[in-house]
Amino acid sequence: MADIRNIVILTGAGVSAESGIDTFRGGGGLWEKHRVEDVATPEAFARDPDLVLRFYDMRRAAIQEKEPNRAHAALARLDAEWPGDLLIVTQNVDDLHERAGARRVLHMHGTHLNAWCTACDARSRWTGPLIDRPPCPACGARALRPDVVWFGEMPYEMERIYGALQAADLFVSIGTSGAVYPAAGFVREARELGTQTLELNLERSQGSAWFDETRLGPAGELVPAWVD
Numbered sequence: 001m002a003d004i005r006n007i008v009i010l011t012g013a014g015v016s017a018e019s020g021i022d023t024f025r026g027g028g029g030l031w032e033k034h035r036v037e038d039v040a041t042p043e044a045f046a047r048d049p050d051l052v053l054r055f056y057d058m059r060r061a062a063i064q065e066k067e068p069n070r071a072h073a074a075l076a077r078l079d080a081e082w083p084g085d086l087l088i089v090t091q092n093v094d095d096l097h098e099r100a101g102a103r104r105v106l107h108m109h110g111t112h113l114n115a116w117c118t119a120c121d122a123r124s125r126w127t128g129p130l131i132d133r134p135p136c137p138a139c140g141a142r143a144l145r146p147d148v149v150w151f152g153e154m155p156y157e158m159e160r161i162y163g164a165l166q167a168a169d170l171f172v173s174i175g176t177s178g179a180v181y182p183a184a185g186f187v188r189e190a191r192e193l194g195t196q197t198l199e200l201n202l203e204r205s206q207g208s209a210w211f212d213e214t215r216l217g218p219a220g221e222l223v224p225a226w227v228d
């Protein structure tokens, strides 16, 4: 790591799997139980808001019972000690990176902690099941949705992410299948910029061919081994 100053780390559902949070694809994955287009698109929300709100109320309740694992803890240690630039770009809506102590975290697909008012556009702390239509703390309208990025919607802080990728000496991808864009395209951006690239994943992903190195195994083992 001698010549590495700035690091961008992309994480996906695989980094939270050992905390007991369902991943999306693969056996028992979320998308096996719910069709993406039925629960994670603006069209689905317009068509059947109750189905969508119940889906996210369920996920939020599940996340709150879970604890960070050794991969989250190791990344929090690295974040605390790394003298150069470091940005953890997560596709996850859970807050396990922050609960492990990481600070330099960006949720490109939103977070389960916030609600978003479709009447006044305000973001607010998610207080209770959205299926009960709680009033927006800012305007009082009963028009809250989860503050997550649905398919077809623009991910958050893309400029900041591309800026960090431009400045990075090392791009590390942890626990993601490389199936969802624009996140799945970051390794190609990094490669075109001549940045070193490393993948830590349980199995080969759709982007493995683009990485300089791929280490296979559970994040709870690979990440502490890489950090320490």
Ligand SMILES: CC(C)NC(=O)[C@H](Cc1c[nH]c2ccccc12)NC(=O)[C@H](CCCC/N=C(/NCCC(=O)O)S[C@H]1O[C@H](COP(=O)(O)OP(=O)(O)OC[C@H]2O[C@@H](n3cnc4c(N)ncnc43)[C@H](O)[C@@H]2O)[C@@H](O)[C@H]1O)NC(=O)OCc1ccccc1
Pocket (backbone or CB within 6 Å): 011, 012, 013, 014, 015, 017, 018, 023, 024, 025, 026, 029, 040, 091, 092, 093, 109, 110, 148, 149, 150, 151, 152, 153, 154, 155, 158, 174, 175, 176, 177, 178, 179, 180, 181, 182, 183, 200, 201, 202, 203, 204, 205, 217, 218, 219, 220
């Ligand atoms: C399905 C796919 C083909 N479709 C897309 O990518 C679409 C359309 C699209 C855009 N560009 C394209 C280009 C080509 C093709 C399609 C597109 N993308 C969009 O709609 C995006 C928005 C996508 C975001 C949708 N919201 C999510 N989440 C929030 C909500 C919610 O959570 O409910 S996506 C959601 O699914 C994705 C799931 O992927 P993973 O996290 O990787 O999880 P997965 O289960 O798939 O894999 C887990 C991996 O972990 C590994 N693993 C398991 N256990 C462990 C373990 N223990 N240790 C280590 N690894 C482990 C497994 O081996 C596996 O590899 C994550 O991104 C997650 O956030 N928006 C957009 O494009 O806007 C316009 C735009 C954008 C930029 C610039 C201009 C215009």
